[in-house]
Amino acid sequence: MGDEGAAVYNCLLCDSYALVILGILPDRKLARGTKGRGAYEDLLEEFQLAKCGGPGGTNRVMMLPCPTCNAFANRYELDQVAHGEFLRQGMAVLTPSFLVSFEDGQSQPLYRDENAGNDGKPRWRLCQGVGPAGLELDRSRTGRIHKPSLAPFGVDIRPLTLPEQLRGPRELSEAVHEACAFAEAMHVESEDPRAALTRWVRATGERAGVTGGARPVLENWGEARAAMEVTDETARYMDEVVRERMIREMGAF
Numbered sequence: 001m002g003d004e005g006a007a008v009y010n011c012l013l014c015d016s017y018a019l020v021i022l023g024i025l026p027d028r029k030l031a032r033g034t035k036g037r038g039a040y041e042d043l044l045e046e047f048q049l050a051k052c053g054g055p056g057g058t059n060r061v062m063m064l065p066c067p068t069c070n071a072f073a074n075r076y077e078l079d080q081v082a083h084g085e086f087l088r089q090g091m092a093v094l095t096p097s098f099l100v101s102f103e104d105g106q107s108q109p110l111y112r113d114e115n116a117g118n119d120g121k122p123r124w125r126l127c128q129g130v131g132p133a134g135l136e137l138d139r140s141r142t143g144r145i146h147k148p149s150l151a152p153f154g155v156d157i158r159p160l161t162l163p164e165q166l167r168g169p170r171e172l173s174e175a176v177h178e179a180c181a182f183a184e185a186m187h188v189e190s191e192d193p194r195a196a197l198t199r200w201v202r203a204t205g206e207r208a209g210v211t212g213g214a215r216p217v218l219e220n221w222g223e224a225r226a227a228m229e230v231t232d233e234t235a236r237y238m239d240e241v242v243r244e245r246m247i248r249e250m251g252a253f
């Protein structure tokens with residue numbers, strides 16, 4: 001049986017980088033002899049193509065449970081066990097995320113945990129494509145990557161600076177829920193969700209007068225709200241999401 005294969009994703013809301021498991025990689029035992037190695041490499045490439053798309057990468061937006069945004073969204077509990085419970089109860093928020101390619105025109109690289117099945121820390125190493133040879137996770141044990149370690153690979157590592165209006169835990173949690181509901185609506189309703197969300201980030205940046213590269217939408221939340229393209233249908237969808245969440249929250253606490 002092969003090991004799990006993962007890729008790096010970037011959350012549009014908070015700019016965290018984290019790993020997402022994409023599936024089971026082809027078994028390394030296949031890579032015996034010259035012929036076996038060739039066949040194995042073809043399988044790896046197929047896996048990458050299927051999961052991430054070809055050169056230039058995927059156009060998909062993935063809705064993933066970003067660890068940082070979930071810590072923001074879950075204002076009730078802070079310890080790890082409680083946080084795990086929160087995720088398992090389906091309370092997690094899914095944030096709009098893109099898989100990361102570290103070089104223009106290249107598909108997103110795949111990583112394998114070389115320490116899988118052993119005790120101790122995972123050791124994620126590049127197994128397919130172009131990217132950092134290894135990934136350094138932070139201490140949260142959530143699959144989040146220690147962002148400064150990505151600086152040599154052209155990643156903007158400026159930390160998230162929350163605006164004044166999101167300094168309270170309640171305000172922050174509500175903003176994350178609203179942003180996720182909007183992203184989900186785009187994901188479901190828009191013909192090209194990636195384009196719609198990219199437009200949102202760009203419009204947010206323009207309103208906020210951001211220079212020197214895109215910034216996470218939570219950083220300019222007032223502008224991000226103003227820049228949401230909300231049709232009647234989107235508004236209905238977002239209301240529905242918020243209502244469902246309230247009901248689940250009331251059930252859980």
Ligand SMILES: [Zn+2]
Pocket residue numbers: 011012013014015016066067068069070095
């Ligand atoms: Zn996030």
